[in-house]
Amino acid sequence: MGKSLIDIAKEVIQTESDSVLLLKDRIDQNFIDVCHTLKSCMGKVVLIGMGKSGHIAKKISSTLASTGTPAFYLHPGEAGHGDLGMVSHDDVVIMISYSGESDEIIALLPGIKRMNVPIISMTGNANSSIASSSDFHLDVSVDKEACPHNLAPTSSTTVALVMGDAIAVSLISSNNFTSEDFAMSHPSGSLGRRLLTLVSSIMKSGKDIPMVSKETLLIDSLLVMSEKALGMVLISENEKLIGIFTDGDLRRALESNVDFQKVAIGDVMTIDCKSIEPQEPALIAMKLMEKYSLNSLPVVDSSNNIVGAINMHTLIQAKLF
Template sequence: MTLDPDNTRKLALAVIETEARAVADLADRIDATFLAACEHILACRGRVVVTGMGKSGHIGGKLAATFASTGTPAFFVHPGEASHGDLGMITRDDVAIALSHSGETDEILTILPLIRRLGVPLIALTGNPGSRLATEATVHLDISVEREACPLGLAPTSSTTATLAMGDALAVAVLDARGFTADDFARSHPGGRLGRRLLIHVGDIMRTGDAIPRIHAGALLRDALLEVSRKGLGMVVICNDDGAIEGVFTDGDLRRTLDRGLDLHRLTVGEVMTRNGCTARPDWLAAEALQIMESRRINALPVIDDERQRLVGAINMHDLLRAGVA
């Protein structure tokens, strides 16, 4: 068995083009029926229960997960298991979404009478508007495709892609109608990097108290360098007697001082510090501090309060890395 590169490339492009066309064809079906499906989901006081068999079931599991992570409580029920007890998971406050390209999947048709008896709104996604599932549904969304991308016309390809796209359209439309925000998304994804970037604030990870490198402007430069070395942030913050920031002295300032040929033993840190440097605030997202560090090519930031410009903390790139933000 050998691979023909030209034929393989041609076939792969044909699959992508066929599936892209199937998704594009859905645009004309975002109509009043689609809006009705969204209204049922928004009005749901319970959970969205998604069901589907085979490949449609795999798409259904993904759709349920998307709803759940975007503010709509949802779960997937296998239709075969539903007729053997799992149907008890559905309550009168729920909304059901059934996926079946043919609209005649036996396992789903078996549980239709029970769903109707509960009075649960049923949203069906099928490729056959004349099917039993489509005609008995409260709302039917047409996900029919011109043809499958499989050259044999057998494996669900274009049809599953179209189902996935229509399901995502439902989830995103409902997400927007709920006013679901990035912060809401982060709260349901606390373990991921995105969640950390959206939830962790500078105040959560900044160094405080004696861990902050600080010194007075009148201190000798050599003492400032010792403070930089002791605290390990690559900078020292120069403060007045009230704790307000007057400037910072960094590794970069030291290099510039050396280039000027100044007497390091006689200099005070106030003579060579950088005034009006970048700062952060405790209520900022840690990702905002990261953005400043990256754009200004610096490795640490003093953290000040809003009112008196007092030094309350310090943060560097290593702190952001440890927190999983960088």
């Protein structure tokens, strides 16, 4: 009776895990030199690979590009028929081939060599044609593929991908690439949306701001609060924020048997309330509200003039959660 599917799957995972762990001992001065070369690149990093290695090259180029290192994938077959013109003298080329003998890539070497651009290779054979022709070689060899016939690229492609990730993440630190920088290259992603959305773009403003003076009766203030549907009313004096009255304040007023018909909002408002300026990222507003358990937040300018208001529902509508 043959191995179960579960046993086969576990063996694949173990084999690939063991192969990846071997990379740790290969991170040396050569790796540092590769990172320095890529960091000093004035153009783009060009990834070249054929077949399965091509798919890995595409992934690495995408990871580099999204983490602050401009990069793109160049298909070696197309490069041999004109697309090699995409490579400029300011670029760095990374060639990925496990055997190090891919004919399509070897055919490109004379043309790339004439450009005098740095060539980094990732192969499983340090004595191969591609490795020997490169300025830097990264060893991505494996003891065996996870394939039972030791043929299908499995462990080798995983190891090459991990080596690419190691380079990309090392460059993130070296280039001081921040989460804000990441957001700029991911404007359609959830992180990009959270970091790039400003309070000014989602806040309620103008006539939609629930705002009254401190002399306004509580009962009338509640009508404004209900009409604007933000769970609060802002109290102003000469357009400056002096307090806030929220759903929580309303519950406390009810518990205190306040006469809604006679008391002014200024007598029951919360002073020294938290606020945020409109140019701040909405993510900061969200963190502020979470930290202090707030459902609503006034928006003020540098002079404490009320310019807007937001609440948790506003943030949800902006898809910041």
